[in-house]
Amino acid sequence: MSLGTAPTSTGTRGETVPTVPPADMAVDTADVNALLDRGRSLAAPVLRAAVDRLAPPMDTVSAYHFGWIDAAGNPAAGDGGKAVRPALALLSAEAAGAAPEQGVPGAVAVELVHNFSLLHDDLMDGDEQRRHRDTVWKVHGPAQAILVGDALFALANEVLLELGTAEAGRATRRLTSATRKLIDGQAQDISFEHRESVTVEECLTMEGNKTGALLACASSIGAVLGGADDRTADLLESYGHHLGLAFQAVDDLLGIWGDPGSTGKQTWSDLRQRKKSLPVVAALAADNAASRRLGELLAADAKSNDFETFSEEEFATRAALIEESGGREWTSQEARRQHAVAVEALAGVDMQEEVRAQFVALADFVVVRER
Amino acid sequence: MSLGTAPTSTGTRGETVPTVPPADMAVDTADVNALLDRGRSLAAPVLRAAVDRLAPPMDTVSAYHFGWIDAAGNPAAGDGGKAVRPALALLSAEAAGAAPEQGVPGAVAVELVHNFSLLHDDLMDGDEQRRHRDTVWKVHGPAQAILVGDALFALANEVLLELGTAEAGRATRRLTSATRKLIDGQAQDISFEHRESVTVEECLTMEGNKTGALLACASSIGAVLGGADDRTADLLESYGHHLGLAFQAVDDLLGIWGDPGSTGKQTWSDLRQRKKSLPVVAALAADNAASRRLGELLAADAKSNDFETFSEEEFATRAALIEESGGREWTSQEARRQHAVAVEALAGVDMQEEVRAQFVALADFVVVRER
Numbered sequence: 001m002s003l004g005t006a007p008t009s010t011g012t013r014g015e016t017v018p019t020v021p022p023a024d025m026a027v028d029t030a031d032v033n034a035l036l037d038r039g040r041s042l043a044a045p046v047l048r049a050a051v052d053r054l055a056p057p058m059d060t061v062s063a064y065h066f067g068w069i070d071a072a073g074n075p076a077a078g079d080g081g082k083a084v085r086p087a088l089a090l091l092s093a094e095a096a097g098a099a100p101e102q103g104v105p106g107a108v109a110v111e112l113v114h115n116f117s118l119l120h121d122d123l124m125d126g127d128e129q130r131r132h133r134d135t136v137w138k139v140h141g142p143a144q145a146i147l148v149g150d151a152l153f154a155l156a157n158e159v160l161l162e163l164g165t166a167e168a169g170r171a172t173r174r175l176t177s178a179t180r181k182l183i184d185g186q187a188q189d190i191s192f193e194h195r196e197s198v199t200v201e202e203c204l205t206m207e208g209n210k211t212g213a214l215l216a217c218a219s220s221i222g223a224v225l226g227g228a229d230d231r232t233a234d235l236l237e238s239y240g241h242h243l244g245l246a247f248q249a250v251d252d253l254l255g256i257w258g259d260p261g262s263t264g265k266q267t268w269s270d271l272r273q274r275k276k277s278l279p280v281v282a283a284l285a286a287d288n289a290a291s292r293r294l295g296e297l298l299a300a301d302a303k304s305n306d307f308e309t310f311s312e313e314e315f316a317t318r319a320a321l322i323e324e325s326g327g328r329e330w331t332s333q334e335a336r337r338q339h340a341v342a343v344e345a346l347a348g349v350d351m352q353e354e355v356r357a358q359f360v361a362l363a364d365f366v367v368v369r370e371r
Numbered sequence: 372m373s374l375g376t377a378p379t380s381t382g383t384r385g386e387t388v389p390t391v392p393p394a395d396m397a398v399d400t401a402d403v404n405a406l407l408d409r410g411r412s413l414a415a416p417v418l419r420a421a422v423d424r425l426a427p428p429m430d431t432v433s434a435y436h437f438g439w440i441d442a443a444g445n446p447a448a449g450d451g452g453k454a455v456r457p458a459l460a461l462l463s464a465e466a467a468g469a470a471p472e473q474g475v476p477g478a479v480a481v482e483l484v485h486n487f488s489l490l491h492d493d494l495m496d497g498d499e500q501r502r503h504r505d506t507v508w509k510v511h512g513p514a515q516a517i518l519v520g521d522a523l524f525a526l527a528n529e530v531l532l533e534l535g536t537a538e539a540g541r542a543t544r545r546l547t548s549a550t551r552k553l554i555d556g557q558a559q560d561i562s563f564e565h566r567e568s569v570t571v572e573e574c575l576t577m578e579g580n581k582t583g584a585l586l587a588c589a590s591s592i593g594a595v596l597g598g599a600d601d602r603t604a605d606l607l608e609s610y611g612h613h614l615g616l617a618f619q620a621v622d623d624l625l626g627i628w629g630d631p632g633s634t635g636k637q638t639w640s641d642l643r644q645r646k647k648s649l650p651v652v653a654a655l656a657a658d659n660a661a662s663r664r665l666g667e668l669l670a671a672d673a674k675s676n677d678f679e680t681f682s683e684e685e686f687a688t689r690a691a692l693i694e695e696s697g698g699r700e701w702t703s704q705e706a707r708r709q710h711a712v713a714v715e716a717l718a719g720v721d722m723q724e725e726v727r728a729q730f731v732a733l734a735d736f737v738v739v740r741e742r
Contacts, residue, residue, distance in 0.1 A: 055555045057562070120521060124514040143495040146517060147558055150491060153521070154550045157528060161544040169540035173532040179525045184426045187518055191428070 032365040035358055039086030042100065043107040050108060050159050054151050061140050061148045065119060067131060071139045081131065084247075084366065085110050085218040091358055092236055093222030095351040103222025105159050105168070109175055110218045112156035117182050117214075119149035124190065132264040153179070163225075171224045174233070178217035185209030196302070198276045200285050204245065207278070211251075212244030219243065219359075235348045239359065242342035247366045249335035252277040253328065254371065256319055262371040268315035274301065278334065283327025290324035297321065335367045403736040406729055410457030413471065414478040421479060421530050425522050432511050432519045436490060438502060442510045452502065455618075455737065456481050456589040462729055463607055464593030466722040474593025476530050476539070480546055481589045483527035488553050488585075490520035495561065503635040524550070534596075542595045545604070549588035556581030567673070569647045571656050575616065578649070582622075583615030590614065590730075606719045610730065613713035618737045620706035623648040624699065625742065627690055633742040639686035645672065649705065654698025661695035668692065706738050 051062045063069045067078015086107035093103030121127070122135040123145045129135060137145035160172045188206040192198050219240030220233040228236075254263050255270030255277055263269070270277050284295055297318060301307055322328060342363050346356055422433045434440045438449015457478035464474030492498070493506040494516045500506065508516035531543045559577040563569050590611025591604040599607075625634050626641030626648055634640070641648045655666055668689060672678055693699060713734050717727055 055558055058554075058558055116521075120517050124517055142513075143561060146491050146495055147554060147561070150487075150520075150524070151551070151554045151558075153524060154547055154554060157543070157547040158551060161540065161547055164544075166537065166540070169532065169537070169543070172528070172540075172543065173535075176525055176528040176532055180522070180529060183429075183518060183522045183525060187426055187429055187522075190514060190518070 028361055029365075031358070032361050035087045035091065035362060036083050038100065039088075039090050039107060040083040042090060042104050043083075043086040043111065046104055046108045046159075047111055050112065050155055051152075054148075054155070057140075057144070058148050058151050061136060061144045062115075062152065064139060065115060065136050065148065067133070071134065078131065078133070082369070082371075084362065085114060085215065087362060088215065088218040088240065089222040091222065091355060091362070092219050093226040094355045095236060095349060095359070096223040096226035096228035096232065097351075098222070098226025100222075102226045105163060106171055106221030106225050107218070109156040109160045109171070110214060110221060112152045112159065113175060113179050113182070114214055116149045116152040116156065117179075117186070119145050119152070121186055123149075124186070129264075167225050167227060170233075171221050174221060174224060174237075175217055178213040181209040181213035185211070185213070192276050193274075195276075196299075197284070198281050200278070200281050203276065203278055203281045207248040208241065208245055211248040212241040215244035215247065216240035232349055235345050238345040239342045239363075242338045242345065243363050243366055246335045246338035246342060246363070249278055249331050249338065250367055250369065252279055253331055253335070256322065257328070259370065264371070267312065268319060271315050271318055272310075274298075274307075279322050279327040279331045281327075282330040282334075283322040283325035286325045286327065286330075288325060290321045291326075294318065294321040294325055339363055339367050399732055400736075402729070403732050406458045406462065406733060407454050409471065410459075410461050410478060411454045413461060413475050414454075414457040414482065417475055417479045417530075418482055421483065421526055422523075425519075425526070428511075428515070429519050429522050432507060432515045433486075433523065435510060436486060436507050436519065438504070442505065449502065449504070453740070453742075455733065456485060456586065458733060459586065459589040459611065460593040462593065462726060462733070463590050464597040465726045466607060466720060466730070467594040467597035467599035467603065468722075469593070469597025471593075473597045476534060477542055477546075477592030477596050478589070480527040480531045480542070481585060481592060483523045483530065484546060484550050484553070485585055487520045487523040487527065488550075488557070490516050490523065492557055494520075495557070500635075538596050538598060541604075542592050545592060545595060545608075546588055549584040552580040552584035556584070563647050564645075566647075567670075568655065569652050571649070571652050574647065574649055574652045578619040578623075579612065579616055582619040583612040586615035586618065587611035603720055606716050609716040610713045610734075613709045613716065614734050614737055617706045617709035617713060617734070620649055620702050620709065621738055621740065623650055624702055624706070627693065628699070630741065635742070638683065639690060642686045642689055643681075645669075645678075650693050650698040650702045652698075653701040653705075654693040654696035657696045657698065657701075659696055661692045662697075665689065665692040665696055710734055710738050 047066075048068070051066070052059055054062060060069070060073065064071060067076060070076045089107035089110055090100040090103040093100050093106070118130065119136055122130055123137040123142055127135055128138050135145070136148065140148075156175065157172055160168045160175065162168075185206050185208070188202070189210060192202075192206065216237040217240065220228075220236035223236050224233050252270065255265070255275065256268060256279055258265065258269070260267050260269075266272060270280075280298075283291055284298070285291075301318075343360055346359055349356075418437075419439070422437070423430055425433060431440070431444065435442060438447055441447045460478035460481055461471040461474040464471050464477075489501065490507055493501055494508040494513055498506055499509050506516070507519065511519075527546065528543055531539045531546065533539075556577050556579070559573070560581060563573075563577065587608040588611065591599075591607035594607050595604050623641065626636070626646065627639060627650055629636065629640070631638050631640075637643060641651075651669075654662055655669070656662075714731055717730055720727075
């Protein structure tokens with residue numbers, strides 16, 4: 001793998017926006033916000049009604065996870081996340097010439113699977129915080145995190161299959177295949193923790209499974225429910241898959257250089273977790289002095305017992321070496337490459353130009369976001 | 372609830388067979404074994420092929436769970452369980468006039484869901500032994516137990532949906548609904564642990580969800596795949612549901628009075644786990660001196676710190692009080708009642724008499740088994 005030339009900028013911690021947003025990619029924020037709001041507001045009541053079907057205490061635990069109530073059970077106006085997936089599902093119904101509403105069960109099913117994976121992954125990874133709050137296993141215990149995750153997974157299939165149509169069967173099949181990839185990605189992610197080195201290709205495969213697969217499903221499920229043929233659905237999946245890879249590249253940048261105030265995570269979050277994310281593996285794959293120095297430092301870190309007490313400066317040194325090696329710039333370019341491939345996939349789908357423009361606007365948003 | 376008359380027999384520990392098998396219920400062991408063998412041998416290769424699709428290390432962890440390899444990875448001829456579910460799934464295809472082979476994907480999907488729930492339940496319940504071996508979370512860690520459970524659940528849907536037929540969609544819908552009940556049952560079971568008392572009705576609801584739902588699905592899924600109408604499938608589900616309740620009543624008897632050599636569990640297994648199983652809740656619901664004495668003892672046990680060091684005699688005392696209260700006899704009668712309702716449901720289904728006789732033989736087997 002070639003990493004291209006070394007980055008020209010020497011960004012500092014203050015520079016929280018990934019180096020992706022170029023002058024030629026002006027995101028119409030109002031347009032994107034309207035899209036995200038529509039997805040959120042159409043999907044939310046159906047999602048809540050589905051979750052309300054769960055037997056106690058699973059309904060309450062879910063409501064906590066989704067941010068509808070706090071740990072004490074009082075109503076909360078939680079941060080439900082960016083809601084990119086529901087927006088995509090509705091848009092994909094429109095791509096098939098159907099009303100956005102036809103994508104709603106798909107949007108809800110995808111959100112349920114996404115949240116099933118968050119519940120289980122947080123427990124498996126021992127993550128204590130999610131969306132600025134304690135994770136479910138921290139608040140309600142590991143058994144509830146497992147059980148409620150299982151329930152949301154089952155509910156996802158139920159929400160689709162109870163439509164009782166052939167389209168719903170096809171949508172469930174695509175969702176199931178995406179879920180299998182999601183689980184493969186988590187298995188790979190866990191295995192990376194125990195390994196000394198991970199190649200850029202392995203990292204991209206893992207991210208394609210862990211992030212790409214479900215965004216691919218979100219981008220096509222509305223179309224499938226709206227009666228689209230397999231070719232159209234496959235192209236929309238391809239858009240979503242590459243969008244997912246762009247999304248994850250940006251996430252990996254934010255995981256190191258993101259502003260804690262926006263991301264809700266600690267400074268140098270991914271470095272603190274010794275995560276072998278894209279900027280790190282790309283930096284290590286480069287053939288230069290900074291890369292070799294970084295490799296030595298990280299190898300020592302892996303054996304260090306003092307890692308927990310590292311100062312801000314020690315992480316800043318590692319981040320600077322990743323940047324000097326070219327890992328930040330490469331990841332930033334990777335986000336742009338994946339963005340381009342995603343948009344290209346749309347070209348093969350016959351849809352209203354307005355719908356296409358909205359798909360592109362969402363893709364633009366994904367690579368320029370700050371959280 | 373009325374508990375009926377006190378039991379006349381005063382069984383001892385040596386009496387390991389539940390008091391159910393009556394003179395009028397002669398089980399043709401050869402016939403039942405042939406049925407179970409057929410289910411096992413037709414489903415096994417398809418199950419193994421499905422599990423082989425999992426990415427490493429999930430394939431290996433699954434193979435350990437199913438007993439195909441030991442903890443060191445060497446081939447093992449594990450105890451795959453009684454295989455009642457696969458036998459039912461194949462028989463149910465025949466009930467719809469289809470070849471038993473048509474039930475195979477259903478048998479495999481049900482086995483996958485069953486094993487997904489075992490993996491997760493063992494972790495949630497902290498159970499260290501299953502089928503005479505260490506459980507997956509003990510050998511491979513909690514994260515693998517969660518992850519592989521998730522993978523088996525997803526695989527179950529995949530195995531059905533890749534058939535691509537309308538029948539497969541209907542089968543998946545029934546399997547999903549059974550899985551939701553399974554999860555509800557586990558939620559109820561967990562909640563019972565933290566409660567002082569549980570009614571017989573609550574216990575039966577929990578067991579109907581935790582055991583009845585999946586046996587109901589196994590009993591109908593082959594028929595659905597074989598093209599049966601909803602009415603037929605519902606009646607077969609009813610057979611399976613009540614069979615499941617009979618099965619669980621017998622399991623609860625074996626959990627206290629079973630022979631450890633046959634069950635693979637410790638003596639007084641359910642008492643050691645302070646499980647509020649059917650004989651216990653039925654005994655506590657009775658209005659007699661033994662019942663009141665049992666209530667006092669169990670209330671004290673719940674607060675005791677020495678419970679772990681209880682002697683055989685102390686458990687024997689509790690078991691004798693359950694028996695004296697009528698809890699053993701009531702549970703035994705309950706197994707027979709549920710058996711009768713199960714067999715009655717078959718009457719409404721138009722099927723070959725030979726197939727019907729086999730359904731009945733399986734039901735007989737379930738209530739007279741020793742493990």
